[in-house]
Amino acid sequence: MTTDRPTVAPPALPAPRPAPPGPGPAAAPRSRVLARAFGVTAVLSAAGSALGLLRDLLLARYFGANQGTDAFLVAWTVPETAAPLLIEDAMSFLMVPAFALALVLREERPDGPDPVRQVVRATLPWLLLALTTLSLGAALGAPQLVDLLAPGLADPRLAVTCTRITAITVLPFGVAGYLAAALRAHHRFTAPAGIYVAYNLGILVVLLSCHALWGVRSAAIGVALGSLLMAGLLIGPFLRALRTAPGRAARARRSRNALVLIPLALLPVGAFTLTRQAQVFIERYLGSGLPPGTISHLNYAAKVSQLAMTAGILICTVTFPLVARALAAGDLTAARDRVEKDLGQAAAVVLLGTAFLMACAPSVVALL
Structure with missing residues (x-):
């Protein structure tokens, strides 16, 4: 500030050191929101895993480990990969x-077109078209797909029938993944965490009511029904999250500019997923040439071993949207700190669960 009177400059003083960053008034509410989100996700994910375990136990009880369950598991490769x-x-x-x-852009530009609606308009129609094409392709190409996955099956007809049924899951799985991503970005975790509860409930309902009538095909029909329930569970919360002020929504509809994603970004993610699923492909391929029931035994063992991994994934499921939001806002320090904590916590959970299963495998299998 300047004045009209001459002044004597005071001696230079050292600049005060900035106070170390503290938690701030928003840190406590954010911590409570994070803890609540993790708790809800943990409870619903644990419920989904428990229902999945019950599903596998019923499969073993009703159909055992034989040629029929092998055929269903070959068909299950489609939803298991999707x-x-x-x-x-x-x-x-x-x-x-x-x-x-x-x-973040919506907060920075409150008077412009809604960027969230722009993303939906730019991506959702193309996604639905691609998913529908993939689902129809898997159903029509079921004989070739079964021959590729399990060439050693003595009678592939049941596997082909089940594959055509489970091919339906590609479309609702993709829709559920899209809607769940949008909701988690909005920090709404309850509905996305409940999708596997809905999925396994759909399978269990069909298994319990129709296993005697349709045999192992009831499991395939249950998988298709469960996938539809997953997507249906998220539609309402997604539409509520998408609502904006009436004036802004109108401007968003008139805007022709849209945030566009690069489809090639899916390639490394797809390669990672297919590589991770390579164990399943190898098991089905080699097990098809071994005695009937081999594929089923391998599947039951894999399901038990996945429990530790599922517990570790819970941590990242809740905190990944926080990392993405911090990166979008340019806060690299917060993103790095969050990733470091997640890696340590997830690694501890997975290693502890792995050690337990390796030491107690006979007792766990005998119990189940």
């Missing part, structure tokens, strides 16, 4: 950051 690709990996890694960036 679920991590479309729900856990591709949609999450691509769409959570996209929606997080759109939310």
Whole structure:
């Protein structure tokens, strides 16, 4: 500030050191929100895993480990690959950051077109078209797909029938992954955490009511029904999250500019998922040439061993949207700190669970 009177400059003083960053008034509410989100996600994910375990136990009880269950598991390769690709990996890694960036832009430009609606208009129609094409392709090409996955099956007809049924899951899985990514970016975790509860409930309902009538085909029909329930569970919360002020929504509809994603970004994610699923492909391929029931035994063992991994994934499921939001806002320090904590916590959970299963495998299998 300047004045009209001459002044004597005071001696230079050292600049005060900035106070170390503290938690701030918003830190406590954010911590409570994070803890509540983790708690809800943990409870619902644990419920989904418990229902999945019950599903596998019923499969073993009703159908055992034989040629029929082998055929169903070959057909289950389609949803078993589509679920991590479309729900856990591709949609999450691509769409959570996209929606997080759109939310940051919405806060920075409150009077302009809604970036969140721009992302939806630019991506959802093309996604639905691609998913429908993939689903129809898997159903029509079921004989060739079964021959590729399990060439040693003595009678592939049941596997082909089940594959045509489970091919339906590609479309609702992709929709569920897209909607779940949008909701998690909005920090709404309850509905996305409940999708596997709905999925396994659909399977269990059909298994319990129709296993005597349809045999192992009831499991395939249950998988298709469960996938539809997953997507249906998220539609209402997604539409509520998408609502904006009437004036802004009108401007958003008139705007022709849209945030566009690069489809090639899916390639590394898809390659990662298919590489991770390579164990399943190898098991089905080699097990098809071994005595009937081999594929089923391998599957039951894999399901038990995945429990530790599922517990570790809970941590990242809740905190990944926070990392994406911090990166979109340019806060690299917060993103790095969050990633470091997640890596340590997830590694501890997975290593502890792995050690337990390796030491107690006979007792766990005998109990189940």
